[in-house]
Amino acid sequence: MSETQEISTAPAPFNNPDHDIVLRSVDAVDFHNFKLILSLVSPIFKDMFTLPQNESEPAVPIIPVTEPSTILYPLLLLSYPSASADPVFNSIDDARDLIATQFLPTYSLNIYAVSCLAGCQHHARIAAARSLEIKGLGRPSSGFAGMGAISAFDYHRLLKYHYECGIAAQAVGKSLEWLPSTPSINDMRMWRCHICRRVALDRPTIQIASFGKLTINPWFEEYLVASGRELAARPCELTILESVYYDRAIAKARDCLSCRVAVHHDLATFRNFYITEVKKAIAKVILLIMINSNLT
Structure with missing residues (x-):
């Protein structure tokens, strides 16, 4: 929505002055609604409304949405209890x-x-x-x-x-050169633990940011390989977030007196960068869609 775009109010039933929540469409139309109704029809809104409200927030929150008003109106109308007519589409x-x-x-x-x-x-x-x-x-x-x-x-x-x-x-985890070259990344336990490095002297190395090829700890190597296999079968953000190998890596890292101190912070930080890079890699894959000639 443009900053200069004039904001208007949606027609009935979404112009109720007693509303306690506003959904603002991408084309700057405000839909007056009620938290109770939205929480009953949407688990996303239900979870959102359980979060504590910041004191600096307005009494009636305004939530921007990505849909235009032509889509948001019939979508909300489908679940609105006071609506007496079926949704009408312009096209x-x-x-x-x-x-x-x-x-x-x-x-x-x-x-x-x-x-x-x-x-x-x-x-x-x-x-x-x-x-x-x-x-x-x-x-x-x-x-x-x-x-x-x-x-x-x-x-x-x-x-x-x-x-x-x-x-x-899957290829994202085979080289970590995409990591930012910051001191905090350089000091991560996955490749800087002095105890694990003694045990892993003969293990293969991997590129870490711009710091060169470093030997990674066995528990972290296992995590990279296992999560890579999972991503090959299900290439999306949820795979990384739901991977059982994340908790297994933390459990194994706790066996090391040095790694256990920072493993939660370091692995969580790495996972955030990992997700971002996987999404970038997937976005580069192009799906070609052919228009059905029978419809033209």
Whole structure:
């Protein structure tokens, strides 16, 4: 939203003066709503409203959202108790956008199929990126209802995209030259522990930022290799956040008198950089979407 954009208020039922929360669309339309209603229909809002409110925040919070008002209005109307009419769309494109917004988190493959069939390249790419959260996509168990509506070539492109993203994500952990060359990175226990280095003298080295090739601790090497395998099958941020090998690495690091002092801080810091770099690597993989000639 532009700073000079004039803010307006949405039509009924989202203009109630007794509201306790405002959702501001990307095109500067304020939707007056109620925390209770939003918390009942959205677990995201429910969790958000349980957080303590900062004293400096306004009495009625304003939450910016990425959807335009043409999408936000019918989306909110679907779950609004006082709405007496069905949502009305200004165009087929708006209806498509609403469907993608509502069902993408759970039905990414179906949204991909519908988007390919309709020639919606933008939504197809978004759905394909979300499908990276599906582990081992391409196995027979990954079939979905919309598969019959698209060509084998469309599905092949999706599998190829998933595979190439897995290769790119796994490669991130094979060299850590992307880490920032700061003193705190240089001093991390994963490659500076004097106790572990005595044990790991004959182990392979890996590039760390611009500090050269350094010998990494066995517990950290195991974490990099294991998380890389996981990313090859499920190349997304959630894989790193949910990896059981993260806790295993911490548990093994505690066996070292030196590593145990800083392992929680160092590994958490590394994981944040790791996630960012994996997302960058995945973003470089291009999914080619062909417009369905039957619809033109």
